[in-house]
Amino acid sequence: MESSKKKNIKKRESKNYRLVIQEEKTYKEKFKLKLSRTNVFLTGTFISLIIVSITTSIIFFTPVREYIPGYDTTKMRIQAINNLERLDSLINQLSINENYLEAVFQTINGEDYKNIYTNESQRISVDLSELDMSLRVEDSILRKVVEREDKFNVIESEIQTLNLEMSPPVRGIIIESFDVSIKHYGIDIVLKEQTPVKAVADGIVLLSEWTIDSGHTVIVYHKDQLTSVYKHNYLSKVKTGDYVKQGQVVALSGNTGELTSGPHLHFELWDSNGPINPEDFIIF
Numbered sequence: 087m088e089s090s091k092k093k094n095i096k097k098r099e100s101k102n103y104r105l106v107i108q109e110e111k112t113y114k115e116k117f118k119l120k121l122s123r124t125n126v127f128l129t130g131t132f133i134s135l136i137i138v139s140i141t142t143s144i145i146f147f148t149p150v151r152e153y154i155p156g157y158d159t160t161k162m163r164i165q166a167i168n169n170l171e172r173l174d175s176l177i178n179q180l181s182i183n184e185n186y187l188e189a190v191f192q193t194i195n196g197e198d199y200k201n202i203y204t205n206e207s208q209r210i211s212v213d214l215s216e217l218d219m220s221l222r223v224e225d226s227i228l229r230k231v232v233e234r235e236d237k238f239n240v241i242e243s244e245i246q247t248l249n250l251e252m253s254p255p256v257r258g259i260i261i262e263s264f265d266v267s268i269k270h271y272g273i274d275i276v277l278k279e280q281t282p283v284k285a286v287a288d289g290i291v292l293l294s295e296w297t298i299d300s301g302h303t304v305i306v307y308h309k310d311q312l313t314s315v316y317k318h319n320y321l322s323k324v325k326t327g328d329y330v331k332q333g334q335v336v337a338l339s340g341n342t343g344e345l346t347s348g349p350h351l352h353f354e355l356w357d358s359n360g361p362i363n364p365e366d367f368i369i370f
Contacts, residue, residue: 271356301342
């Protein structure tokens with residue numbers, strides 16, 4: 087029985103087949119191929135290996151691999167990490183800018199100015215009684231030298247902190263100067279009503295609205311976190327969100343708002359640390 091089964095298997099394996107392609111009308115042979123089960127298996131296996139090799143090469147050596155779901159490369163991971171870091175820094179910067187603008191708006195509304203860049207959690211309490219406040223001779227000499235140099239270099243050092251050339255918003259007479267001690271965070275320039283008020287530098291209009299205390303108010307945000315404020319205007323010539331160029335008219339001067347005693351422009355400059363004296367940076 088076993089020998090007969092083996093013979094049948096050998097007969098099946100030894101059977102040959104012929105693949106013929108003929109014309110439909112004349113039955114003329116166009117192509118013929120002798121086949122066996124072994125040849126078909128080997129040929130199919132060979133063709134499959136070729137297809138697998140070509141597909142694998144395409145996936146590993148071409149950008150096609152990036153379109154495969156779940157495939158991740160070192161370059162993509164690095165790019166994802168960099169994007170997350172940029173997003174985190176942008177969120178932090180946005181939070182700082184929002185706090186900064188909130189402080190500016192509070193000041194415009196007559197509230198006390200607070201330095202929003204001071205981190206309360208980072209403040210260190212020091213007991214002054216434990217410090218040695220006595221001055222040595224060397225310290226006294228050094229202090230005098232520094233005071234003598236600073237006396238002539240205050241304005242120069244302040245100017246170096248701003249990398250922005252500004253032009254005056256108007257030409258006029260300054261009737262009240264910058265004085266933080268009395269909460270006067272800008273300068274008052276007397277001039278005729280409806281005098282054109284110009285932007286001191288390129289920037290984006292953050293605010294162009296009416297306030298009870300300051301009347302028609304325009305705030306322009308410039309580069310390097312510098313902000314210029316124009317108050318008591320007769321009329322605003324720009325809208326919130328507008329981009330303005332240096333020297334562009336943003337308002338007409340006036341006498342609006344409750345905190346005014348006559349036609350003038352109240353002009354302020356703010357940087358990342360708070361209000362700064364406009365006369366240190368602009369020649370009026």
